Amino acid sequence: MRYAMAIDTKKCVGCGDCVVACQTENNVPHGYCRDWIVENVNGSYPNVEIELRSERCNHCDNSPCVRCCPTGASHIIEGGIVKVTHNECIGCGACIQSCPYDARYSHPDGYVDKCTFCDHRLEKGQSTACVEVCPTNCLYFGDLEDPNSDVSKALKNRKWKVLAPEAGTKPQLYFLT
Amino acid sequence: MKTRRDFIKISTVGAGAAALGLSPITWKGLNTLNAASEQESVSDDEMTPYPTYCEVCFWKCAGWTYVDKKGEIKKIIGNKEDPHCNGRLCPRGTGGVGMYSDKDRLKTPxxxxxxxxxxxxxxxxxxxxxxxxxxxxxxxxxxxxxxxxxxxxxxxxxxxxxxxxxxxxxxxxxAPSFAQCRGPRETAWIATFGEGVGSPEPTDIRDTNCLVLIGSHLGENMHNGQVQEMSEAIDRGATIITVDPRLSTAASKSKYWLPIKPATDLALLMAWIHVAIYEGIYNKEYVEQYTYGFDELKEHVKNMTPEWAYGITTIKPDIIRKTVREMANAAPAVIIHPGRHVTWYGDDTQRLRAVAILNALFGSWGNRGGFYLKESFHLPKPKIPKYPKPTKxxxxxxxxxxxxxxxxxxxxxxxxxxxxxxxxxxxxxxxxxxxxxxxxxxxxxxxxxxxxxxxxxxxxxxxxxxxxxxxxxxxxxxxxxxxxxxxxxxxxRxxxxxxxxxxxxxxxxxxxxxxxxxxxxxxxxxxxxxxxxxxxxxxxxxxxxxxxxxxxxxxxxxxxFDRESGGLYFQQGEEVEFNTPTGKIELFSNDLAAEGFDPIPVYKPHPEPPEGFYRLIYGRAPMHTFSRTANNHNLWDLKKENSVWINPKVADLWDLKKDQYVWLKNQDGIVSSFPIKVRVTERIRWDSVYMVHGFGHATKKLSRANGHGANDSELITNVMVDPVMGGTGMRGNFITFLKEKPGKEVEA
Missing domain, CATH: 3.40.50.740 (Rossmann fold)
Structure with missing residues (x-):
């Protein structure tokens, strides 16, 4: 099993619903977030394009955050989900430094926190909070090894890219372009 | 240390990237609140859901409020059975919990x-x-x-x-939702089709092949069901045509973006009508059966050619022709969207009449992929005494x-x-x-x-x-x-x-x-x-x-419940009586003629900004509703303040830099109470600036929102009243920039 997410940049309107839904689902304190929106503008008026992306942890196959963690708090669970065990984390921030996607933050309680792909929901057969709330339905989630999963189907017929491929982390967020 | 800004530089190909949402690193120092001790996520089956419908905006999506065992509201999730949201609330609905938890709330009488x-x-x-x-x-x-x-x-x-x-x-x-918002389209629709558009708008985007947005920025205005259907339309490959002086989010997703000169939309609409009629690509059967005044309309638009409109709108004639042909190809599954906030220039009823006429020419009203025939449920009302008869x-x-x-x-x-x-x-x-x-x-x-x-x-x-x-x-x-x-x-539906x-x-x-x-x-x-x-x-x-x-x-x-009023669309050849003076869809409006107004819309030029001034255009952000959510902690997290969008050429001229704060002064010398952040962006024309409405709260009782951003409504002192229905046209205001905090003599 290999969980992954595809984000359709052609449909995302950058509303930030994924951010709020994640905050309320996962008790993310005000002022912090596990997912966020990036808007890129290219060109000059009136030949302008924008790309909107809902971003979060890439749950990399080759994750520098897990490799650099001195206590083993950062680890990988079934399906390739990168997680942090809060009570094993000493808050040193090495993982924050190592992440090319800036996906981690220091929780005010002293540990590092990040997207979990809502594994507590996956256990119950639900999808992630951000996927389930998205009004434009631009997020596709599932098992890459299952050809019938939403994410596999989304990737099959569309062009996509990953962010910072040069970092060699084998990221698992795919942006449909 | 890597910050979100570094990250954006890495990922940006061109200039002008901006991050919405939260930046974990840069925000760290700001956070003094809410050191929540337990972060573990609670699973849904450990909570009790209570039904609600949302009050953060007028779309009123139905949802479930989840309450945990301690009696605390944890989250709000859309109701899957509700067609307003299909189980997916928008950010405001999801963040509605912030309305409840706001410590600044009114507490006692x-x-x-x-x-x-x-x-x-x-x-x-x-x-x-x-x-x-x-x-x-x-x-x-x-x-x-x-x-x-x-x-x-x-x-x-x-x-x-x-x-x-x-x-x-x-x-x-x-309610300000009429004369400050959707009134002109209601009046225009009543004059044309004998009924208003209403809310939610019965736009059949789900099945449309062509969606035309005139200044309507779906996706930034999170009219949930519509945004969802627009997203489906993108998936289906439907043609989207957006007319907007700004590259709105919707414009960026459109096959055609027409970066029109502000205040000239009516000329474009009349040219579209001209081409539809004179190329013979309108829906002849529908027009013949259902409409009144076609000959007058045809004569009226005779000279309103795309070449005529080009000089007014700056939209090239071939684009005008191409886009209206796209509509004709899709017809009747085409929607020229009536918009929602349409009180712009004081002749808004006439502009919306042109929108209505174009829809009528393509037969979209009452047809699949155009506008469906809406139905609401009638609940019995309790007997109450008659209201006293007012004398005035x-x-x-x-x-x-x-x-x-x-x-x-x-x-x-x-x-x-x-x-x-x-x-x-x-x-x-x-x-x-x-x-x-x-x-x-x-x-x-x-x-x-x-x-x-x-x-x-x-x-x-x-x-x-x-x-x-x-x-x-x-x-x-x-x-x-x-x-x-x-x-x-x-x-x-x-x-x-x-x-x-x-x-x-x-x-x-x-x-x-x-x-x-x-x-x-x-x-x-x-x-x-x-x-x-x-x-x-x-x-x-x-x-x-x-x-x-x-x-x-x-x-x-x-x-x-089941529909009681018949089908969702007109049946082939169905006889329909419209609630207009002629019982037909009135291309020529008898109601308007009787009141002494143009029975068919006439384009009239509007004032342009004086030198050194720029037209003030305002709009919505998807995570806020008007000015009422600016203090909501969940939504404030997403967007704390508005910014003024300025074209890079204009920014150069004024030597304005990204993220610099400026005060805005309008044509009447009114200066914004608070400074506003500059956003230098290619998404806006050089003759206009743009800001999101609803910020610049002056009251200190809104502890988060106070003093964040500028308030457009104080800068809108030139109000052009629509003589037909009293709407307040608000887009005829021009602003300039003050780099220093103005002295008292300026404020006076």
């Missing part, structure tokens, strides 16, 4: 006192506060007549105060004017509150429920002056908005998550009902609107108009009449 010339609010009991309201309203009724009391309302609570005011004897019930209305302040306004004008009532020599009686008291008038009506100074002439003003709200500061009595309403309201019956029930008890000493209105009515001897002890009695009685019950609705939240 407050009464204005004056001591040694100083005015302040003191806490009061409900009994005392409502007694004071009753005494004052009775006094005004005795001295001036009950009609001198007006109700301004927005949202569910307003219905109860509407009943109260009608019972009291005043018909002057108004707000219309008496405007003899001979605005006869085609189908609803009362908020701006009209506001203006008629300022006494003039020739008006017999001005408004003496306002009841304001859920609408922050100083940031809602144009020309904030004028609104404040009007309020200063009132004998009495009572404000009902959940938050200490600017308007509450002008009240004599403030009544704290509980939020929608803490109360029952009337059953939602708004129209859709099928008739639906939705229940809102409290998930938790009201915080502080706040009360639901139904209780406030009913208790006030009882104090004034009008209790018979609220024939129930508790609103649940009314709801259960209503629901049982239609084969449901409160108990059932508490379980399911939303219930669908």
């Amino acid at each position: 407050l009464i204005r006192e004056t001591k040694n010339g100083k005015s302040y609010f003191r806490k009061a009991s409900w009994d005392e506060a409502l007694d004071l309201v009753a005494v004052n309203l009775k006094k005004i009724a005795a001295e001036h007549g009950p009609e001198c009391v007006a109700l301004f309302n927005h949202g569910s609570g307003g219905k109860f105060f509407g009943t109260f005011l009608n019972a009291f004897g005043s018909p002057n019930i108004t 209305t707000w219309r008496d302040a405007y003899p001979g004017q605005f006869k085609l306004a189908s609803l009362a004008l908020s701006s009209g009532i506001c203006d008629a509150t300022i006494p003039t020599a020739d008006r017999a009686c001005s408004f003496k008291a306002w009841i304001v429920s859920g609408t922050n008038l100083p940031l809602t009506l144009p020309n904030k100074a004028n609104t404040i002056e009007a309020m200063s002439h009132l004998d009495f003003m009572v404000v009902i709200d959940t938050m200490p908005m600017e308007v509450t500061g002008f009240a004599d009595v403030i009544l704290p309403e509980c939020t929608y998550l803490e109360r029952y309201d009337l059953i939602r019956t708004s129209p859709h 099928e008739p639906y009902i939705a229940l809102r029930m409290p998930a938790v008890k009201p915080k502080y000493d706040s009360k639901p609107a139904w209780w406030i209105a009913k208790t006030l009515a009882e104090k004034m001897g009008l209790g018979d108009y609220f024939p129930y002890d508790d609103i649940t009695d009314l709801l259960d009685w209503q629901l049982k009449q239609v084969g449901s019950s409160l108990e059932e609705m508490k379980r399911i939240g939303v219930k669908k």
Whole structure:
């Protein structure tokens, strides 16, 4: 099993619903977030394009955050989900430094926190909070090894890219372009 | 250390990237709140869901409020059975919990006192506060007549105060959603099709092949169901055509973006009509069967060629032709969207008439992929005594004017509150429920002056908005998550009902609107108009009449019924009687002609910005509703302030840099109360600037929103009133930049 997410940049309107839904689902304190929106503008008026992306942890196959963690708090669970065990984390921030996607933050309680792909929901057969709330339905989630999963189907017929491929982390967020 | 800004640089190909949402690293220092000790996520089956429908905007999506075992609201999730949201709330609905948890909420009734010339609010009991309201309203009724009391309302609570005011004897019930927003399109649609567009708009985007947006920025205005259907349309490869001087989010997803010169949309529309008719690509069968005035229209648009429009709109003739041919190819599955906030230039009814005519030419009204025939559910109403017959209305302040306004004008009532020599009686008291008038009506100074002439003003709200500061009595309403309201019956493809029930008890000493209105009515001897002890009695009685019950609705939240009005679309060749003077869809409007207005729209040029000034265009952000959510912590997290969008060429000219703060000064010398951040972006024309409406709160009682961003409504002092229906055209204001904090002489 290999969980992954595809984000359709052609449909995302950058509303930030994924951010709020994640905050309320996962008790993310005000002022912090596990997912966020990036808007890129290219060109000059009136030949302008924008790309909107809902971003979060890439749950990399080759994750520098897990490799650099001195206590083993950062680890990988079934399906390739990168997680942090809060009570094993000493808050040193090495993982924050190592992440090319800036996906981690220091929780005010002293540990590092990040997207979990809502594994507590996956256990119950639900999808992630951000996927389930998205009004434009631009997020596709599932098992890459299952050809019938939403994410596999989304990737099959569309062009996509990953962010910072040069970092060699084998990221698992795919942006449909 | 890597910050989000570094990250954006890495990922950006060109200039002008901006991150919405949160930046974990840079925010770290700011966070002093909410050091939540337990972060573990709670699974849904450990919580209790209570049905609700959202009150953060007018779309009123149904959802579930999840309450944990400690009785705390954890989250709000959309109801999958509800066609308004299909189980997916927008960011505001998801963040609605921030309305409940806001520590700045109004907590107790407050009464204005004056001591040694100083005015302040003191806490009061409900009994005392409502007694004071009753005494004052009775006094005004005795001295001036009950009609001198007006109700301004927005949202569910307003219905109860509407009943109260009608019972009291005043018909002057108004919502800024008409004259400051969608009024022109309602009037235009009634003149053309014999009925208004209504809300939610019956746009059949789900099945359309071509969606045309004229300044409508779906996706930035999160009209949930529409945004969802637009996203599906993108998936299906439907053609989207967006006309906007700004590269809106919708424009960026469109096959055609027409970066029109502001204030010239009507010329483009007339040229489209010209091409549709003279190329013979309109829906001849539909036009023949259903419309009136085609020959007059054809003659009228004879010279309104794409070449004519090019000189006005800056849109090239071949693009004008190509886009209208796209519409024709898709017809009748084409939607030229009527928009929502359409009070722009004072000739808005005429512009919307052109939109209506174009839809009629393509036969989209009543056809699949165009506009479906909406249906709403009718719940029985309890018997109440007849309302007293008023002897005067707000219309008496405007003899001979605005006869085609189908609803009362908020701006009209506001203006008629300022006494003039020739008006017999001005408004003496306002009841304001859920609408922050100083940031809602144009020309904030004028609104404040009007309020200063009132004998009495009572404000009902959940938050200490600017308007509450002008009240004599403030009544704290509980939020929608803490109360029952009337059953939602708004129209859709099928008739639906939705229940809102409290998930938790009201915080502080706040009360639901139904209780406030009913208790006030009882104090004034009008209790018979609220024939129930508790609103649940009314709801259960209503629901049982239609084969449901409160108990059932508490379980399911939303219930669908069968259509009773026939098909979702006109049948092939079906005879249809439209509610217009001719019974036809009127391309030539007899109603407008009778009132002395152009029966077919005529493009007239609008003033352009003077040198050094730029047209002020404003709009919405998807995570905020008007000015009412700026203090909501969940949504404030996403967007704390607005920025002024400036084309890089203009920024160079003024030597303005990204993220610099400037004050805005308009053509009348009015300067924004607060500075606003500069966003240098290629998404805006060089003759215009853009800002999101609803920021720049002046009241310190909104601890988060106060002083963040600028308030467009104070800069909108040139109000161009639509002579047809009284709408307030707000896009004829021009601003320039002040880099230094202006001195007092500028403010004066």
